[in-house]
Amino acid sequence: MHWSEARDIIRKWREENARNSIELVELWEDILKPKAYKLGDEHYLVLEQVCTAAFDCNRLDVATDCLQVLSSKFPGSVRIALLQVLHLEALERYDDALNLVDSIIKRDETNAAPRKRRVAILKAQGKTVEAIKDLSEYLKVFMVDQEAWQELCELYLCEQEYGKAAFCMEELLLHNPHNHLYHQRLAEIKYTQGGFENMDIARLYFCQSYKLNPKNIRSLYGIFLSSANVAASQKCTSSKKKEANQLSVWALKQINERYRDARGKNDEALDSLENNLGLLHLNSTTS
Amino acid sequence: MTELLLDSNIRIFVNFSMALTIFLIRILRVYMIKLFFQEEFIDLRNIQCIQALQRAEALLNNGHVLIRRSFISRKLFFCHESRGFFTIYEAKNTKNEEESMSSFFKDLGALAEYCRNNLVSVVPPILAGTWVHFTFGDLICTKIPFFITQQFKAILQAGVDVRDLDAYWVSSSSWYFINHFSSSSISRIFLGCDENDHIEPSSPRAVAALFKETKEKVLSMRENLEIYKHKWSLLNGFED
């Protein structure tokens, strides 16, 4: 592989937040490291990325190499100090890490990154409730930080607080109304919450997600399950029941077509799928 | 009308050298500003206000993706009569403002910064303009390759007062002004930043203006939110 290809792959991963840590470290060690001087200013971004990835798969030797280069280039930088916090975390010295993070926050109050790191340390220690508290405090000030909202959503899901998780997801939705994944996620949370009203909302969000991205088969399944559920509910009015039934049949047909396209016609797997979908239907109506 | 014939040496010794000098001065100014002015200090309260504004704007623009209950709870967070974020912000602000305005002129440091600001942004162009005026005087140095009306003579032929001259000739003083005003975009290409990016927020008057502006923004944002009629826009799934 040419070094520029490796650079492009790493750049793509950096932009998409892909967490391919082992592959990233391998790419760095095998291809990019000898040619690092050719990267120009991007070199330091890559170093930071590799350093984080190396901590992720516990390759402390690689990480300390990167850290040395970076800290000799940018002494006193907050970002590098955060990498040192990561180092302490990777060594599981959480109390030291917390102390270091607190000192960084004291040094620069307006910097968002160390505050988020603090939450992550609490989470790594398993103190989810404290992490939630800390993160909510943080979000009172930095209230458009989407990453933080998403993390808060995950933390609430860990604590099974679905209503609050849904609130966080809605916040993300406000900033990314075109992202089908957020719609899908919100629908899933609502679906998990259960109850007729939530199920109906889930159905609509699944529909919106599918509309934004017709390739999203997960939301197609979601449409099917939630609308079947709505139709089976006792609170449902008859006109709505009819509509929901139609929708679930339509979604089922779409799913079938999708599998037929993918597998080719007259496949025996298709029959078993149809059977299983029938079962799913049964389950959702009985639940 | 007979064609004027310019000495081709003017191209190198006047046009080109002037453009180069102005560009170099521009670069020098950008670095002087970097030397003189530190990063602007923002406190947490300011960040909070700006972010709240952004969030309210997102709510205004994309509120239609939320169900009614979620939308109203967010709206109340911003505009509740006694506990809303913007309500509290306004109440606090009216108190603070008088103090900050009176202390502004007492603060000698702020005044010094204002002087430095002037030194960097006003003095170099004046010096360069004087240099152009005395060295090249009133000289025709180039020509625009298309016809324009007589009204442009005042702009393009500053310093040359010949009534019968066609409007498309450009005098050296005008050439200086054209270069001066266009050099900021050129320096943005070469350096990736412009001096105005630095100057604006660091002068104390601009900070005061910024502060006031956000306050006005808060007011208007609040009004917008109150007026906004929420309508859920998610469509049903029947679309085949």
Next chain:
Amino acid sequence: MASSYYRAITFLGLFSLLHAAYSAAQHRSYLRITGQEFTSLPSDIIIQGIISLFLTMYGVIHIAGEFKEIRATVELESRTWETQKNLPSFYIFNHRGKALSPTYMPEYRSNGSS
């Protein structure tokens, strides 16, 4: 490499454009010396100018980078929750990745069989 090919085209176009401009200036000074009236440029200079302009545009378009889809949702279609859920600011490291690293030393060994 493809990009060096397009770069060559761009430089060729720019050079040809400059050449056309220089020829035009030469033509004007020639007319001035021989005392003829200027009417219009010879057609070969005009054609050269136009062709080299398009050549440069073609090259620049390919150098500038990939084009992006104008609709907002298309780029998101290929994204999955797998990458969307990753938040670099909140990575934690006490997971099984540790046990998979070549330098891993278990802290203590339970007294089970090998």
